Amino acid sequence: MKLSVAGIAVSALVLGGCTIGQSESETEIAAQQFADALTQRNAQAAADLTSDPAAAKAAISQMFDGLAARDATFVVASTDSDAGTFTLDADWTLGAEPEPEPEAESTTTPTAGTTSATPTAETDSAQTWSYTTTGGGKAVAGGGKIPWDPQLLAPGLTADTTLRYTTLAGGSPQVLDAAGRPLMSEQTVTLVNLDPATIADPAGTAAAVAQLVGPVAPTVTAASLQADLAGAQGKTVTAITLRDADFQPIADRLAAIPGVQLVKQTRLLTADKAMTSPTLDGLRELWQQGQDASAGWAVQLVSANGSAERLAGADGTPQPDIATTLDPAIQGAAQAAIADLPQQAAIVALRPSTGAVLAVAQNPAATAQGPIALTGLYPPGSTFKTVTTSAALQSGSVTPDTVLPCPGSANIEGRTIPNDDNFDLGSVPLHTAFARSCNTTMGALAVALPPTALPHAALQFGLGVDYVTPGLTTVTGSVPPADTPAQRVESAIGQGQVTATPFGMALVAASIAKGSTPAPTLVAGMPGVANTTPAPAPPQVTEQLRTMMRETVTAGTATQLADIADLRGKTGTAEVGDAAAHGWFVGIDGDVAFAVFVAGADSSAPAVDAAGRFLRPIQAQIPR
Known part of the structure; x- marks a missing residue:
């Protein structure tokens, strides 16, 4: 039997000592109320049925927050009126809502256990987690509160542990260039954050950070950082994101600057730091789509020291590397050909025989306007x-x-x-x-x-x-x-x-x-x-x-x-x-076809000159 919300309040009075006048035992009523409150995600109602409402509410709230479930159902599996004990069957559906259609239902088997029996668990492609817990005692049979024990919620849960849902990558595929060499890979980066709340001397902190990161990023100056801090309205500012090779030599000195927070992340980055292209965003998106589609998942029991034990889940599926048609030499030549132009400029190069995109380059002035080379x-x-x-x-x-x-x-x-x-x-x-x-x-x-x-x-x-x-x-x-x-x-x-x-x-x-x-x-x-x-x-x-x-x-x-x-x-x-006229040059050189665009050039001459700077360094490697 499942009670309505109103029924929970009525039954609470019964547990407080009123006459029942029904065939159901106190144990059955208490168990059903507790299961219903959990299914309704009403942490307060469930906690009030226990002997320690404050601790129970905190644990129940953390459980739902940590698992971020699409659905959770708690059902009373059995009761023992004499002993005052009961068992609950819990069924969770985890992970984000599937798109575009819901995933098919799958059969589940247990992966975590009860407090008094061998733990059982199972996961499936729908990311379901099912288990049984046991709770109660003589006090419940007498109309008292349910003795609070975190294992009422999930097997193995204690006052010093929490539950967490997380995704598991199936690996870290690389993005390869046309020759099969690494073009992009997942790398560790460090965000150098500035927290205004902990900075007593904004000018001093800005100057110290700028001095250290200036050799890597000359545009990050003391003045620019002070302006960022002034406009942040008290929010944390990311001064710069550093690759590991750039971060390690200055790590200790950055950490010692007041107000600096160092945050590690992983990102898909180019092997050549100098490479820029509008194509990279699309490749990152494609890479992430593969990661999302192949990701595994886990329900973890997290201890106070941060260590985690997996209670349920499935490993991710390794994904193959992404082989692209980009040619780093041609891309580099295209970038260099337009890098110093003050106007917006772009070069796109294709291989006519196959349609392979060899290079898509823009200079900083163009990139500030978006992917103009492509759209x-x-x-x-x-x-x-x-x-x-x-x-x-x-x-x-x-x-x-x-x-x-x-x-x-x-x-x-x-x-x-x-x-x-x-x-x-x-x-x-x-x-x-x-x-x-x-x-x-x-x-x-x-x-x-x-x-x-x-x-x-x-x-x-x-x-x-x-x-x-x-x-x-x-x-x-x-x-x-x-x-x-x-x-x-x-x-x-x-x-x-x-x-x-x-x-x-x-x-x-x-x-x-x-x-x-x-x-x-x-x-x-x-x-x-x-x-x-x-x-x-x-x-x-x-x-x-x-x-x-x-x-x-x-x-x-x-x-x-x-x-x-x-x-x-x-x-x-x-x-x-x-306005000044745009300049263009389109060309065919062997098995390379390309277009050069220079906005506001006033003639085609800057585009033609850029075409020469683009082609001459790569003549030897153009198929004829």
Whole structure:
């Protein structure tokens, strides 16, 4: 029988000495009340039924807090009215609520025991813990209080121990680079925290900490720490998080500074401290998902000295290492190429043959704005002429050798289109107009195209396609239909409503290199899945584009890269209202396709120069 909350209060009076007038014994009533109060997680009601309410309430509250159970049920299994004793069956469901659907119920067997019998226990994938306890005595049979014993709650529990639920990692897999070498691993770090409540001299503490950590983190200064403390409103401030190699030489001196608290943690960190990339956050998330899915669990009996005995649980399942496609040498070259640029800058490099993501780099100015290399949308400017030229070639209206006018400026459908510095080539073949980046030629070509021609050609190169890629969150871009001739003129030169990310333009270059769009891949064997898969551009069109991109380097707008053998590319300058124009360069070098973006560069020159700094150090290792 289970009593209502109101019934608990009535029965409490019975235990206080009132006449029962029922067939149930005092032992049965007391046991049922205690079980019901525990099931309802009413620590006070359960504690009031015992001989030591204060101690009982503290232990019961700690049990529920420490186990943080999804569900707990206590049932009276048996009573002995003569002896005044009873047994309780406890069933716990532990761990976080499963997602997206509840886990199937599993059969359980005991893992912890009674106070008077051999302990039994069992766990399962649903994280259940079942056991039996025994309590009571003659006092209960006479209508008195239940003698308080912590083992009423769980086998082995004493006044000096507590219960704790915890997860158990199945191991610590590494994240590997493209060559199978460690890229990221779980490492110990130390948080150097400053507690304002224990700092009598904020200026002195800030100066002492800054002096020690300055060689590791020059941006952490006495002034910055004082400002952090002043704005913390009494809360603890983390001055810096140190890797073990940086922490150990200064550990003792940091510990001696008043107000410094040193807190150990484990984090997934890069093997090379200098490596930074927007891809790392996605890989950490993927790693953590694997850890969560494979984690074991334990109910622990924790002693006053911190030692723990496992009462129930299951070991975690070891997870395999995560093999990525990132190439540290290419990543390092990309980082170095843009590190010193004052503007936001990014480089994305892919392997056209496989779609492997080789490098994603941003400089500090870009990182402050978020993962712009992967999701930042910008007008692509003249790099979009790869798409415009492809659409024109596919229309059949031109060939690479078709002679077309390239005036310094032209009024096309009411929109005046100038070339850069109004250069005028007269009439030239299309391949020359492409290599020299004639806006007027491209605008005139686009006017004659259907409204959907540019969006269709863009999709053939992956631009506008959405991908779900394990470990990688990306956007490629957007090329809406250009319903009016004026809109087609704007779109033809990568302006108007056309937007692209550095990742999206790298994918365009990779598609031209391969002849079809490769599925972007960051984790080996886990390619991205596209929301649409358009047929690729005709092979002869992509071959013609590759030839024109080579001419851009040898005799066009990127001749400063002519020393890089067989490099193919396209420059781009994109206007952004009254602000300085963005600079772009997309390229193909052997089996590496890439995009360089420099915000507010005012021309493509900084992007082209960065491309050179990126490519020259890695020439020897680029597959041909």
